[in-house]
Amino acid sequence: MPRVFDWAGQALLYGCFAVALGVFSRWPAYHPLPSGMAQIKVSFMHHGARLADCRPYTAEELAKLAPNMRKDMKCERERSPVSIEVDLDGQRVISHVSAPSGLSRDGVSTLYRRLDVPAGEHRISVRFKDDQSARGVVQQREAVVSLAPAQVLVIDYNAARGGIVLQ
Structure with a gap:
């Protein structure tokens, strides 16, 4: 018998949720x-x-950079x-x-x-x-x-x- 009440309660809650969704999908009207x-x-x-503007690196600036970081031009960000x-x-x-x-x-x-x-x-x-x-x-x-x-x-x-x- 308690199992029937569980199912009935769950159906009631789902029904209330569906009604609330239906009401709020149509009201209030949104413009x-x-x-x-x-x-x-x-x-x-x-x-x-x-x-x-981009400019070429000087020899001193290139010497300070690691070999894998050396590029022809220096561009400010x-x-x-x-x-x-x-x-x-x-x-x-x-x-x-x-x-x-x-x-x-x-x-x-x-x-x-x-x-x-x-x-x-x-x-x-x-x-x-x-x-x-x-x-x-x-x-x-x-x-x-x-x-x-x-x-x-x-x-x-x-x-x-x-x-x-x-x-």
Whole structure:
């Protein structure tokens, strides 16, 4: 007889769990964006330019290195910070400088930002600089985009695809 109560209790608990799952899968209703809004995401991971150019080792520096560590050129590791500016309909909405990661400041610079904007047509201007020694902007892109409600536009930087990418 106690075995029947064990099975009945287990069935009751599983039933309660299934009901809870069913209720919370439909309620409360989740809306990632308010009605009539779209989203712009600015996201990149990029290595900035090296701060110092590679140079040949001097004879004294080569003599100090172990034979298996000797190379022709010495390249410093530190990289330039990456800056980005985004204008939406003539108004600056993002102006950010991302420092390189890592203890030696030689890793990637990253940024992730989300902007909720009204759906419709917008003029976007993106300026990107990954070389501290360069004067002015390194990459620039302007576009007019039409965003539908609940649409997500991603602004990224991909050198292999020509620089600033709107997708």
